Amino acid sequence: MSTTDDLSAPPRWRILLLGATGLLGRAVAAALQDGFEVMMPPRAQLDLLRAQEVAAFLRQHRPAVVINCAGWSDVDGAQDHPEAAGALNHGAVAALVQACDAAAASLIHFSTDFVFDGRKTAAYTEADLPAPLSVYGQSKLAGEQAVLASAGAHLVLRVSWLYGPGGRNFFSQVRGWLQQDRELRVVADQVSVPNHVQPLAAALREVLARAASERGDFLGRHRGLYHLSASGQASRYEFAREAARALGDRAVARLLPVAAASFPMKAERPAFSALSSRRFERAFGIALADWREAVRAAAPAGA
Numbered sequence: 511m512s513t514t515d516d517l518s519a520p521p522r523w524r525i526l527l528l529g530a531t532g533l534l535g536r537a538v539a540a541a542l543q544d545g546f547e548v549m550m551p552p553r554a555q556l557d558l559l560r561a562q563e564v565a566a567f568l569r570q571h572r573p574a575v576v577i578n579c580a581g582w583s584d585v586d587g588a589q590d591h592p593e594a595a596g597a598l599n600h601g602a603v604a605a606l607v608q609a610c611d612a613a614a615a616s617l618i619h620f621s622t623d624f625v626f627d628g629r630k631t632a633a634y635t636e637a638d639l640p641a642p643l644s645v646y647g648q649s650k651l652a653g654e655q656a657v658l659a660s661a662g663a664h665l666v667l668r669v670s671w672l673y674g675p676g677g678r679n680f681f682s683q684v685r686g687w688l689q690q691d692r693e694l695r696v697v698a699d700q701v702s703v704p705n706h707v708q709p710l711a712a713a714l715r716e717v718l719a720r721a722a723s724e725r726g727d728f729l730g731r732h733r734g735l736y737h738l739s740a741s742g743q744a745s746r747y748e749f750a751r752e753a754a755r756a757l758g759d760r761a762v763a764r765l766l767p768v769a770a771a772s773f774p775m776k777a778e779r780p781a782f783s784a785l786s787s788r789r790f791e792r793a794f795g796i797a798l799a800d801w802r803e804a805v806r807a808a809a810p811a812g813a
Contacts, residue, residue, distance in 0.1 A: 522547050523722040526573040526615070528558060528606075529580030533677045534620060534669070537707035538579060541715040546722075549573065559597060561605035568613035575718065575729070576610050578603065578619045581650070585624065588646035589776040599649035604656035607664075616663035616721075616729040618714070623670035623702055625651045628780025633743065635786045636735045644777035654735070663730035667714075667738045670785055671749070674707035674808070681808070684750045688761040698747035698767035702783040703739045706804035710738055713796050720794070732793050737785035740801040752805045 523546050529535040530550035542548050549571060556567050558580055568576070581599050582588060588595035603619065610617040624647040625640035642648045657664050673681035681704070687694045721728035744752070747767040754761040770779065791797045 523575065523718070524549065524571070524573045525718070526551075526568070526571065526576045528556070528576065528578045532579055532583070533672055533674055533679060534707050534710070535579035536676060537674055537711035538577060538714060541708070541711035542718070545719070558602040558606065561602070561609070564606060565609040565612065568609045568615055572613060573615050575616045575618060575721075576606065577714075578606060578617065581620070581653070582646070585644060585646040585779070586776040588644065588649060592645045592649075595645055595649045596652065599646075600652035600656065603653035607656050607660045607662070610664075611660055611662040614662075616665075617657060617660070618665045618667065618729075619653065619657045621654045621666055621668045622647065622650045623668060623783035623785055624780065625654065625668070626780050626783050628782045630782055633784040633786035634737070636737060636789050643780060646777060658735060662733075663727060664733050665717075665729065666735045667790075668736070668785055669705055669710060669738055670702045670783060671704045672707055672710075673704060680704075680746065680749070681753055681805075684753050688754055688764060691764070693764045693766060694750070695766045695768045695772065696747040696750045697770045697773060698745045700770050700779055700781055701743055701745045702780075703741075703743050703785060704749045704801045704805065705740050706808055709740065709798050709804055713738060713790075713794075713798060716796055717794050736790040736793065737787050738790055738798075739785040739787045740798045740804060741787070742800045742802065743784035744801060749801075749805070752802055756806070 525542060525546050526549045527535060527539055530539045539548060539550060556564060558564060582595040607617060624644060625642050626634050626638065627641040627643050640651050642651050654666050657666050673679040684694065747765065750765050751762055754765055787798065
């Protein structure tokens with residue numbers, strides 16, 4: 511089984527990347543900068559909510575693959591604005607599927623661990639039935655279903671607890687607070703898998719490199735739903751402890767484990783949402799390292 515390090519240079523392939531300014535999108539853009547022709551139109555030029563414009567763009571530019579990293583990501587905000595969240599996470603995705611099918615473009619769409627209710631105690635597989643607890647989770651599940659119903663070549667990749675350079679995420683918040691010498695209470699009864707965006711993007715690049723270099727419809731043969739995640743699992747408190755270790759023992763000592771009930775939020779989160787990537791590993795021969803390795807590598811640089 512290969513790792514995400516042994517990437518060969520693929521033939522140039524035209525790819526349309528949506529959501530290129532977000533946390534995951536930036537990592538994907540960086541991973542694909544060599545060997546691919548990547549189009550990253552700003553929202554002012556290509557707005558997912560304007561379906562006719564999206565379809566026209568695909569007809570004109572004919573990308574081989576569309577990667578959708580865009581979407582409504584404000585979990586609590588979706589509770590207040592369910593129609594807006596649904597329009598972007600479901601309606602726009604359904605229209606994108608139709609546009610991709612019409613243009614004979616493969617679609618790679620990212621989803622979330624929040625499609626599950628957290629009642630399991632072992633890592634979720636693709637065979638487990640979703641039961642989202644929040645409007646956000648419901649909207650992402652509806653988007654998944656729109657993609658999976660397509661007869662075209664597509665991959666739906668569920669990911670969890672993203673962090674990385676730039677932007678506001680749990681990892682950067684924890685380090686910011688601890689660097690200010692503040693005591694920090696962190697939820698200890700929510701468990702998933704922390705995922706640095708760079709290993710995820712590297713894994714995606716290897717899949718695309720293989721698809722571009724092999725004859726036949728590689729993505730079509732592997733179409734379907736996959737979990738893409740580092741191995742292992744952690745509570746938010748354990749994640750914070752690992753991030754704090756690079757700052758020294760004093761920083762770790764300032765972390766206090768608390769129950770999720772201590773932080774009432776509008777949207778309910780699953781208590782357990784770790785994802786198993788075994789199906790992805792079997793299909794593509796790519797295995798991501800334990801989540802701690804990425805945290806240790808990121809900690810000295812702050813992300």
